Amino acid sequence: MSSSVESLVNKEYKYGFVTDIESDMAPKGLSEDIVRFISARKHEPEWLLDWRLKAYRGWVKMTEPHEWPNIRYQPVDYQNLRYYSAPKTGKPFGSLDEVDPKLLETYEKLGIPLSEQKILAGVAVDAIFDSVSVGTTYKAKLAEQGIIFCSFGEAVQEHPELVRKYLGSVVPASDNFFAALNAAVFSDGSFVYIPKGVRCPMELSTYFRINTAETGQFERTLIVAEAGAHVSYLEGCTAPKRDENQLHAAVVELVALEGATIKYSTVQNWYAGDEKGRGGIYNFVTKRGKCAGANSKISWTQVETGSAITWKYPSVILQGDNSVGEFYSVAVVNGHQQADTGTKMIHLGKNTRSTIVSKGISAGQGQNSYRGLVKVLPKAAGARNYTQCDSMLIGNRCGAHTFPYIDVQNSSSSVEHEASTAKIGEDQIFYLKQRGLNTENAISMIVNGFCKEVFKELPMEFAVEAQKLLGISLEGSVG
Amino acid sequence: MLNIKDLRASAGGVEILKGINLAVRPGEVHAIMGPNGSGKSTLAQVLAGHPAYEVTGGSVTYLEQDLLDMEPEERAQAGVFLAFQYPVEIPGVSNAYFLRAAYNEIRKARGMEEVDSMDFIDLLEEKLKLVEWESEIMSRAVNAGFSGGEKKRNEILQLAVLEPKLAILDETDSGLDIDALRIVAAGVNKLRSQDRSFIVVTHYQRLLNYIVPDHVHVLSSGRIVRSGGKELALELEARGYEWVEAAEAMA
Ligand SMILES: Nc1ncnc2c1ncn2[C@@H]1O[C@H](COP(=O)(O)OP(=O)(O)OP(=O)(O)O)[C@@H](O)[C@H]1O
Ligand SMILES: [Mg+2]
Numbered sequence: 001m002s003s004s005v006e007s008l009v010n011k012e013y014k015y016g017f018v019t020d021i022e023s024d025m026a027p028k029g030l031s032e033d034i035v036r037f038i039s040a041r042k043h044e045p046e047w048l049l050d051w052r053l054k055a056y057r058g059w060v061k062m063t064e065p066h067e068w069p070n071i072r073y074q075p076v077d078y079q080n081l082r083y084y085s086a087p088k089t090g091k092p093f094g095s096l097d098e099v100d101p102k103l104l105e106t107y108e109k110l111g112i113p114l115s116e117q118k119i120l121a122g123v124a125v126d127a128i129f130d131s132v133s134v135g136t137t138y139k140a141k142l143a144e145q146g147i148i149f150c151s152f153g154e155a156v157q158e159h160p161e162l163v164r165k166y167l168g169s170v171v172p173a174s175d176n177f178f179a180a181l182n183a184a185v186f187s188d189g190s191f192v193y194i195p196k197g198v199r200c201p202m203e204l205s206t207y208f209r210i211n212t213a214e215t216g217q218f219e220r221t222l223i224v225a226e227a228g229a230h231v232s233y234l235e236g237c238t239a240p241k242r243d244e245n246q247l248h249a250a251v252v253e254l255v256a257l258e259g260a261t262i263k264y265s266t267v268q269n270w271y272a273g274d275e276k277g278r279g280g281i282y283n284f285v286t287k288r289g290k291c292a293g294a295n296s297k298i299s300w301t302q303v304e305t306g307s308a309i310t311w312k313y314p315s316v317i318l319q320g321d322n323s324v325g326e327f328y329s330v331a332v333v334n335g336h337q338q339a340d341t342g343t344k345m346i347h348l349g350k351n352t353r354s355t356i357v358s359k360g361i362s363a364g365q366g367q368n369s370y371r372g373l374v375k376v377l378p379k380a381a382g383a384r385n386y387t388q389c390d391s392m393l394i395g396n397r398c399g400a401h402t403f404p405y406i407d408v409q410n411s412s413s414s415v416e417h418e419a420s421t422a423k424i425g426e427d428q429i430f431y432l433k434q435r436g437l438n439t440e441n442a443i444s445m446i447v448n449g450f451c452k453e454v455f456k457e458l459p460m461e462f463a464v465e466a467q468k469l470l471g472i473s474l475e476g477s478v479g
Numbered sequence: 480m481l482n483i484k485d486l487r488a489s490a491g492g493v494e495i496l497k498g499i500n501l502a503v504r505p506g507e508v509h510a511i512m513g514p515n516g517s518g519k520s521t522l523a524q525v526l527a528g529h530p531a532y533e534v535t536g537g538s539v540t541y542l543e544q545d546l547l548d549m550e551p552e553e554r555a556q557a558g559v560f561l562a563f564q565y566p567v568e569i570p571g572v573s574n575a576y577f578l579r580a581a582y583n584e585i586r587k588a589r590g591m592e593e594v595d596s597m598d599f600i601d602l603l604e605e606k607l608k609l610v611e612w613e614s615e616i617m618s619r620a621v622n623a624g625f626s627g628g629e630k631k632r633n634e635i636l637q638l639a640v641l642e643p644k645l646a647i648l649d650e651t652d653s654g655l656d657i658d659a660l661r662i663v664a665a666g667v668n669k670l671r672s673q674d675r676s677f678i679v680v681t682h683y684q685r686l687l688n689y690i691v692p693d694h695v696h697v698l699s700s701g702r703i704v705r706s707g708g709k710e711l712a713l714e715l716e717a718r719g720y721e722w723v724e725a726a727e728a729m730a
Contacts, residue, residue, distance in 0.1 A: 426531070430529055431563065432569070433552045434561050435584075436555040436581045437584050441580070445569070449570055449572035450570065451571070
């Protein structure tokens with residue numbers, strides 16, 4: 001029996017199939033014409049086209065980030081990508097009965113049934129296939145309370161005033177290279193609006209699927225919670241196995257007004273590439289929330305197990321007094337995966353509070369970096385932050401890195417940072433094996449225990465899913 | 480039940496066990512005593528299959544099977560249980576969850592149905608009584624922040640739940656206060672049966688007053704240098720290990 005905690009076997013990616021469906025596609029490459037093409041396909045108003053074009057012109061002048069993040073990747077050939085692909089049969093905003101059965105089958109296979117009879121009770125789903133939304137469940141029921149939950153494209157048509165008011169208000173089009181790219185070419189995404197004082201009666205969820213080869217996915221999500229509103233939103237994602245890398249550059253903006261709460265949970269399981277490190281998704285995502293009103297709260301929870309590269313920093317701007325920002329993260333890298341993830345908590349208002357709990361797990365030859373910024377501005381008297389950043393290593397060829405940036409500009413604030421790195425102990429594994437568990441179950445139990453503080457933040461069904469996923473993504477990490 | 484023949488094992492290139500012979504029949508209790516560093520824990524760990532030790536010679540048969548050829552979890556599933564000298568902490572995993580997972584793995588391996596958490600709680604309540612413990616302990620993370628004595632008691636609770644055929648207790652008495660020692664020993668005595676055997680590693684005769692052994696062995700520098708009945712432990716207590724070691728040197 002070997003005592004080494006390394007192995008070569010890698011678990012097959014379960015969601016790697018391709019749906020054979022005819023698509024309406026933009027020609028390859030990126031130019032102002034492509035931006036116009038996308039905007040025209042989506043029958044967008046003039047102001048939105050202008051917004052896109054401005055973003056595009058800004059993007060052209062920016063450079064892809066390679067220096068500061070602790071990740072290595074081949075520069076993306078943006079002219080060799082396709083920026084729009086829609087299943088041909090999918091009516092833009094049709095009801096679910098009109099959706100192509102092949103698509104329904106795809107989601108069924110992914111464990112996301114879209115027919116309302118079968119769907120998980122208490123979860124409404126918006127399904128995004130390549131560039132467009134193929135259907136949203138429970139829309140009518142939510143509308144009874146004035147809640148808007150629809151695809152971004154539909155929101156542009158039906159609620160242009162809301163979209164125009166908040167689009168880019170948290171993540172400006174010029175924010176960074178990938179955010180600018182997204183602003184220019186975003187195709188679809190979800191839109192959520194919770195009116196004043198309404199507590200959304202069910203979990204809202206978007207399920208993203210990349211299907212077509214050489215297509216980037218650039219979705220955009222905007223969630224607005226009016227004063228006193230409350231919403232919990234979940235996001236899940238998968239993609240077929242392909243040899244080439246695929247780009248996913250999404251933007252998520254959250255706006256919480258006075259006393260509102262937004263809880264945003266992600267379970268990301270994009271295809272991570274094969275055992276040699278070929279293929280897999282480049283997950284370059286900008287997520288940011290603004291606690292615009294006093295006593296508001298934004299909480300990010302993420303479980304990142306997929307993608308060849310993950311580059312994302314879900315952040316909170318704590319503008320309202322007494323507002324609260326939270327970031328709970330589990331990031332797993334195995335095989336050749338790389339992750340550079342963390343958060344930014346920007347304290348502007350008085351007595352604002354933020355909590356960061358990051359759990360990084362590295363196995364195989366994976367490289368996992370936590371990068372976090374806590375910034376407290378002069379006016380944020382009495383602000384407090386607590387950061388806990390733990391890393392776990394499985395084997396000898398992986399790495400864990402921590403880059404905390406702390407910038408406190410007043411004297412009444414307190415910032416606390418705790419960090420730990422542990423190697424998964426052979427003695428822990430042996431102890432569990434001595435009690436009858438095999439190696440994989442032992443590791444999965446130890447790792448799940450390590451991630452417990454984050455999992456308890458997830459809605460119930462998702463927590464179970466996340467635990468399973470973690471087990472699967474670490475299978476074969478130890479021999 | 481267990482037959483150890485000329486067992487040799489080393490760690491980090493150093494030979495620790497230098498030819499152990501030991502036969503344990505069903506229902507027997509064997510005590511193993513011996514000075515610090517003589518190889519008692521190594522023997523226990525080798526029987527359980529710890530990867531840090533390399534078996535360099537000899538054989539171990541357990542219930543007609545080649546024990547050394549089995550994975551640690553297969554040994555556990557076949558009824559080998561080791562109460563660790565230093566139980567390991569598993570942060571974030573509740574004691575109850577862990578113990579049910581272990582219980583079900585062992586049941587599965589034996590072709591039995593898994594039990595759900597409700598049924599398991601009933602079973603647990605009963606076993607907790609055996610070690611005179613409150614159920615609060617079950618919601619805490621496995622051994623995390625447990626006192627030395629609590630960790631040992633937790634090992635015996637696991638023993639009671641998993642009902643092994645061969646239980647190896649490595650210094651379970653160390654670190655227990657007088658009451659806890661009595662409770663743990665009483666628990667072990669209740670678990671004694673015709674078809675369950677024990678190997679009890681200890682430094683103290685005191686434990687053997689409670690758990691009366693059938694055989695006592697003295698391990699010294701990786702070898703069993705003396706075996707006898709329960710009186711041997713008393714003699715050791717009175718005369719120290721030097722006495723056996725000197726006798727061994729003369730032989
Ligand atoms: N994993 C290991 N690597 C190297 N040396 C080891 C290892 N395990 C044990 N040893 C050495 O082997 C010898 C026997 O150790 P062991 O723990 O078996 O003794 P013990 O009889 O249980 O002692 P104690 O009564 O103190 O518990 C010691 O010298 C110890 O340092
Ligand atoms: Mg010992």
